[in-house]
Amino acid sequence: MPLENVRLGYWPLRGLGEQIRMALEYNGIPYKYEVPENWPEKKYSMGLDFPNLPYFIDDQVKLTQSKAILRYIARYTSMYGANDLEASEIDMICDVIVDLMSRFGKLCYNTKENFDANRAQYIESTKTSLKDFEKRLSTKKWLMGDKITFVDFPFWSILDFMCLLEPTMIDDCPSVKRYFADFMAIPQMKTYIESDKCKGLNIVGSAAAFNARR
Numbered sequence: 001m002p003l004e005n006v007r008l009g010y011w012p013l014r015g016l017g018e019q020i021r022m023a024l025e026y027n028g029i030p031y032k033y034e035v036p037e038n039w040p041e042k043k044y045s046m047g048l049d050f051p052n053l054p055y056f057i058d059d060q061v062k063l064t065q066s067k068a069i070l071r072y073i074a075r076y077t078s079m080y081g082a083n084d085l086e087a088s089e090i091d092m093i094c095d096v097i098v099d100l101m102s103r104f105g106k107l108c109y110n111t112k113e114n115f116d117a118n119r120a121q122y123i124e125s126t127k128t129s130l131k132d133f134e135k136r137l138s139t140k141k142w143l144m145g146d147k148i149t150f151v152d153f154p155f156w157s158i159l160d161f162m163c164l165l166e167p168t169m170i171d172d173c174p175s176v177k178r179y180f181a182d183f184m185a186i187p188q189m190k191t192y193i194e195s196d197k198c199k200g201l202n203i204v205g206s207a208a209a210f211n212a213r214r
Contacts, residue, residue, distance in 0.1 A: 006031035010054040016066040019154040074150035108208040115209035137175035164212040
């Protein structure tokens with residue numbers, strides 16, 4: 001059964017909503033993007049069990065939490081591995097990516113003073129963390145091999161965010177650089193990345209000490 005009448009709600013920025021938009025764009029799933037007005041008042045009137053942004057609504061479900069939404073899309077589009085063993089490996093990689101995203105968010109959503117004080121250490125430690133991805137991608141085209149799975153969307157997204165912070169972030173990881181460029185060359189992703197859905201938006205919210213756009 002196809003996903004129909006999809007509505008995706010999020011702030012007018014890339015953030016956690018981007019990985020979901022990319023999954024929908026990659027699979028050619030039409031969707032309506034909603035930027036909720038008066039969210040603090042509206043969120044309890046939408047029938048969401050755990051009101052939050054992003055939210056995802058279609059003919060079957062009302063979901064929040066970005067990775068739960070991604071997994072839902074992945075199950076319908078065969079992007080969650082070929083079996084339970086692959087799905088477990090995908091879940092592991094997803095958690096590692098969540099750690100990368102959390103550390104990036106913690107650095108950015110801070111005072112300017114703390115951001116400046118912690119930036120260099122963050123860059124150094126993140127470059128070290130990327131070595132594990134470099135090792136994996138030295139023998140695989142995508143994170144799980146020859147076929148894209150849902151974890152490729154948040155991974156590319158956080159790589160882009162980190163490279164906007166520090167352009168040399170992946171220079172010491174040739175396989176990660178190759179992956180990053182290959183992902184951008186996928187026709188659906190190229191169209192998305194070059195559109196205002198991506199390059200026209202800031203990567204994080206206005207409260208962040210660091211922000212950027214493509």
